[in-house]
Amino acid sequence: MAARGGGGRTIRVLNVAEKPSVAKTVSGILSNNQGLRMREGRSRYNKIFEFNYTIQGQPCQMMFTSVTGHLMEIEFEGRYRKWHSCDPVDLFEAPIQKHVPEDKLDIRRTLEEEARKCQWLVLWLDCDREGENIAFEVVEVCSSVNSQLNIWRAHFSSLIDREIHQAVQQLTRPNQLFSDAVDVRQEIDLRIGASFTRFQTMLLKDAFVFNFPTDGRNLVLSYGPCQFPTLGFVVERYWEIQAHEPEEFWKIQCSHTTDEGTANFNWMRGHLFDYTCAVLLYEMCVQEPIATVTKVRQQEKLKYPPHPLNTIELEKRASRYFRMSSEKTMKVAEDLYQSGFISYPRTETDSFSTRTDLHILVQEQQAHPVWGPYAQRLLDPSSGLWRNPSNGGHDDKAHPPIHPTKFSPGESGWSEDHKKLYELVVRHYLACVSQPAVGAETTVEIDIAGEMFSALGRTIVAKNYLEVYRFESWGGSLIPNYTFGQQFTPTSLTLDSGITRPPPLLSESDLLDCMDKAGIGTDATMHDHIKKLTDRFYATKEASHFKPTNLGEALVMGYDDMGYELWKPYLRSMMEEDMKAVSVGNKRKDDVLATCLQQMKACFLDARVNKVKLFQALEIFFDRTNRTGGDDQHNHGQLVRRCDVCHDSDLVLRKKPDGKFMIGCSAYPQCRNVIWLPGSISEAVVTQTVCNTCTPGPVFKIEFTFRRLEIPPGFSVHHLGCVGGCDDVMRQLMEMSGSGHRNSSTTPARGRGVTAPSRNNSQPNQQQQPQRQQQQQQQATCSFCHQTGHSSSDCYSLTSQNRSARSQRANSNNGDSPLPCTTCGSPCVLKTANTESNRGRKFYSCQSQGCKFFVCWEDSIPTTRGGGSRSATTTSRRGGRGGGQDGGNGRFVSATGDPVSGRSCFICGDPSHFANACPNRGMRN
DNA sequence: GCAAGGTC
Numbered sequence A: 001m002a003a004r005g006g007g008g009r010t011i012r013v014l015n016v017a018e019k020p021s022v023a024k025t026v027s028g029i030l031s032n033n034q035g036l037r038m039r040e041g042r043s044r045y046n047k048i049f050e051f052n053y054t055i056q057g058q059p060c061q062m063m064f065t066s067v068t069g070h071l072m073e074i075e076f077e078g079r080y081r082k083w084h085s086c087d088p089v090d091l092f093e094a095p096i097q098k099h100v101p102e103d104k105l106d107i108r109r110t111l112e113e114e115a116r117k118c119q120w121l122v123l124w125l126d127c128d129r130e131g132e133n134i135a136f137e138v139v140e141v142c143s144s145v146n147s148q149l150n151i152w153r154a155h156f157s158s159l160i161d162r163e164i165h166q167a168v169q170q171l172t173r174p175n176q177l178f179s180d181a182v183d184v185r186q187e188i189d190l191r192i193g194a195s196f197t198r199f200q201t202m203l204l205k206d207a208f209v210f211n212f213p214t215d216g217r218n219l220v221l222s223y224g225p226c227q228f229p230t231l232g233f234v235v236e237r238y239w240e241i242q243a244h245e246p247e248e249f250w251k252i253q254c255s256h257t258t259d260e261g262t263a264n265f266n267w268m269r270g271h272l273f274d275y276t277c278a279v280l281l282y283e284m285c286v287q288e289p290i291a292t293v294t295k296v297r298q299q300e301k302l303k304y305p306p307h308p309l310n311t312i313e314l315e316k317r318a319s320r321y322f323r324m325s326s327e328k329t330m331k332v333a334e335d336l337y338q339s340g341f342i343s344y345p346r347t348e349t350d351s352f353s354t355r356t357d358l359h360i361l362v363q364e365q366q367a368h369p370v371w372g373p374y375a376q377r378l379l380d381p382s383s384g385l386w387r388n389p390s391n392g393g394h395d396d397k398a399h400p401p402i403h404p405t406k407f408s409p410g411e412s413g414w415s416e417d418h419k420k421l422y423e424l425v426v427r428h429y430l431a432c433v434s435q436p437a438v439g440a441e442t443t444v445e446i447d448i449a450g451e452m453f454s455a456l457g458r459t460i461v462a463k464n465y466l467e468v469y470r471f472e473s474w475g476g477s478l479i480p481n482y483t484f485g486q487q488f489t490p491t492s493l494t495l496d497s498g499i500t501r502p503p504p505l506l507s508e509s510d511l512l513d514c515m516d517k518a519g520i521g522t523d524a525t526m527h528d529h530i531k532k533l534t535d536r537f538y539a540t541k542e543a544s545h546f547k548p549t550n551l552g553e554a555l556v557m558g559y560d561d562m563g564y565e566l567w568k569p570y571l572r573s574m575m576e577e578d579m580k581a582v583s584v585g586n587k588r589k590d591d592v593l594a595t596c597l598q599q600m601k602a603c604f605l606d607a608r609v610n611k612v613k614l615f616q617a618l619e620i621f622f623d624r625t626n627r628t629g630g631d632d633q634h635n636h637g638q639l640v641r642r643c644d645v646c647h648d649s650d651l652v653l654r655k656k657p658d659g660k661f662m663i664g665c666s667a668y669p670q671c672r673n674v675i676w677l678p679g680s681i682s683e684a685v686v687t688q689t690v691c692n693t694c695t696p697g698p699v700f701k702i703e704f705t706f707r708r709l710e711i712p713p714g715f716s717v718h719h720l721g722c723v724g725g726c727d728d729v730m731r732q733l734m735e736m737s738g739s740g741h742r743n744s745s746t747t748p749a750r751g752r753g754v755t756a757p758s759r760n761n762s763q764p765n766q767q768q769q770p771q772r773q774q775q776q777q778q779q780a781t782c783s784f785c786h787q788t789g790h791s792s793s794d795c796y797s798l799t800s801q802n803r804s805a806r807s808q809r810a811n812s813n814n815g816d817s818p819l820p821c822t823t824c825g826s827p828c829v830l831k832t833a834n835t836e837s838n839r840g841r842k843f844y845s846c847q848s849q850g851c852k853f854f855v856c857w858e859d860s861i862p863t864t865r866g867g868g869s870r871s872a873t874t875t876s877r878r879g880g881r882g883g884g885q886d887g888g889n890g891r892f893v894s895a896t897g898d899p900v901s902g903r904s905c906f907i908c909g910d911p912s913h914f915a916n917a918c919p920n921r922g923m924r925n
Numbered sequence B: 001g002c003a004a005g006g007t008c
Helices: A020-031 A088-092 A102-116 A129-145 A161-169 A176-204 A227-243 A275-287 A311-322 A326-338 A358-365 A372-379 A416-432 A508-518 A526-535 A550-562 A570-583 A589-609 A612-621 A728-737 A769-779 A804-811 A862-867
Strands: A011-017 A037-039 A048-055 A058-066 A073-076 A096-099 A120-124 A150-153 A248-258 A261-267 A291-303 A437-448 A451-462 A492-499 A539-542 A545-548 A638-642 A650-655 A661-665 A673-676 A681-690 A700-706 A718-721 A740-743 A828-832 A842-846 A854-857 A883-885 A892-894 A899-901
Touching (some): A011 A020, A011 A102, A020 A120, A020 A161, A048 A161, A073 A176, A088 A176, A096 A176, A102 A129, A176 A570, A227 A508, A227 A526, A227 A545, A248 A275, A248 A451, A261 A437, A275 A451, A275 A492, A291 A451, A311 A326, A311 A416, A311 A526, A326 A416, A326 A526, A372 A416, A526 A539, A545 A550, A550 A589, A550 A612, A570 A589, A718 A728
Parallel strands (some): A011 A058, A011 A120, A120 A150
Antiparallel strands (some): A037 A048, A048 A058, A073 A096, A248 A261, A248 A492, A261 A451, A291 A437, A437 A451, A539 A545, A638 A650, A650 A661, A661 A673, A673 A740, A681 A700, A700 A718, A828 A842, A842 A854, A892 A899
């Protein structure tokens, strides 16, 4: 702190904290609870504490009050607030104002009244970017009534006496850059959120039949840079599950039982997808079933207690242990915090400060009837149970990890959820300061006919923290004693089949994990974003797992089909990087704002041009209403020819709202036959001239006018063209611009198809390209939004090049041979496997949505066995021990061609089944 | 009727 106050005269200092509890605690610490007075402010929650204090020799009369988080909000100016007052694209530039909302006016009044009386303002907001921004909001309010205020910032990371005294003696100036970063975030969030939300709501809400229970409220199809990536995680997992093709695998299981117990030996190959190979190896084991012990290893293993608890871990664990939603968890935690039983529940910190008195917290818990005795042992040095907690590596510099602050055996007013959550916080804390559990592990490896197997036995030597942390367990199993070189005959040796399973739907804990890793939301808001998915009817939660609704899936699909990754976390991650750059002065606030908004506006305009993708995606799931939902591009047009797809309606020429032309079927959406025309057309009129070549006729020719600079030299600006297929000029221009014919009447939209987005419609001609590319490289021009200074890979509105989920969906539809599904009876298709062990092998799979059942391998069908797609020399994964089927008589052969076994069961010889289904399989002593 | 971030 460089400046001093008013010499020896007592000055009045207004201190402002981010929340009432901090104002109270800091006042208590600084005053040492001596001469501390409290009086009411204008807001019933935000009291004012008064006491005397000396800052660097300067006697001060301290006034300490608080806000409750942000004091201000940003909003569009009045004339832009009504949804129909402007085009949503205008929201990228509409004037924005920051104001104190109605429910914070009383806090503002308190600040104004106190600031008028003071010479200094000391800001005690949380020490993060948001806290710095709130600090500037407080400064704005206070300075407006007292421009002479001397403004200071106190830095503290926990509410510990020494740190607070130190903070007030080392005041600095507030950091404008930190605050700027938050201003940028707020403005981008508002402009993107409001524009896209209005756009997609007004476009789709009335165009489809949605039967969501909105309780009389308007249906809002919101978009937000946090809620959409959260939805994206849910949809992506769902697509992964749908794209999963079950595959059968085989593994050899061995067990050995003695008086000392049972050892289950696992095949060290894991499992094989090649049945023949597995059978051959199994057969060798059966023929030479003596096991030889090749390794016995004994070692001590430790299982460590968890790190101290932060918000995300609290939410994840409450979800896992109690199936409590993150929203509920935070509500209950807030209650417990408000009533003083646990510490502040919104914290990223998972390590305790070295100055925290950890023992006091345990002492309080000694009285508890259930975990009290454990707390007593923990405090007894002779038990050796105490261990200083580990460091999780996160520190928000504002709050300690979540820990119990007051003992309770359970309050009468507590719900079951309150009891569970308090217990979790206490047990977690006690676990953190306990020794790890100790186990003795024995690993035994055996060899049967050259195949290796291993078994693990564990005995728990000391449970330690597991005694109190009942939510975790550590399975122990006794196995017999073995010695190196020992031989024995297994009790059972079986060839078991299994089938690969898709991953499960995302649990709340998984979803929080995804968001945490991708930086979506903050610890205080993540549960809000999750709840928003269900509030907006984008996802449902069933048995603690999230599944997208048709609406959620369709919206993501629509943007994905446009090629945008608005539903992926990258946009938020890039914004977060820019915020960091602003906060350390590496980028200017105005530059980041301008660049980001320019790019997002380009993305918005492009999305609007391609809105048909959203329609197509929603049409897969919902019926259309008679209302257009603002989409009028399919209403009128000039007749070009009879539709060559539905043969029932006409193909008509239309001009789209963006000025570009297309030819589509008048029966849209029942028929989605469409011809996209080059973007270089400035005018197009259907003439009465009929093409003499194209059939079936009549096909009316069109008088086109092209923009000179957008067509190659040698092409005429005026052209009487035919779109029936005979016209080379049109064909060439269409190819150059990536436009052309598409029949989408039978295929739901997936991927770009031939519909080139408008940005590609004015490609330079061949001669111009090298020069243009060079210019682009020199200027680093984004090929998407056409702004300089970044490439398309750095564009906020990233286009999707890597569409794994969609390509999987597309690839899964490569079959052509019908066969009824054994599960649902729907027709199946023949597909080609793409896994390492079965690449190229054909199989039948059900095509019915929601079934997707793997039916069988093509070569396992009896009538086709002789000519199966696998060759007789299929090699196993075991080098020289290859084996397979011969091509003709269906017998197994070894790599040398010697017959090994017939196609009948090699265990009992019955031709009606194979060994894996044999009732006698396995070998018993 | 829209975002996300604070907190009560």
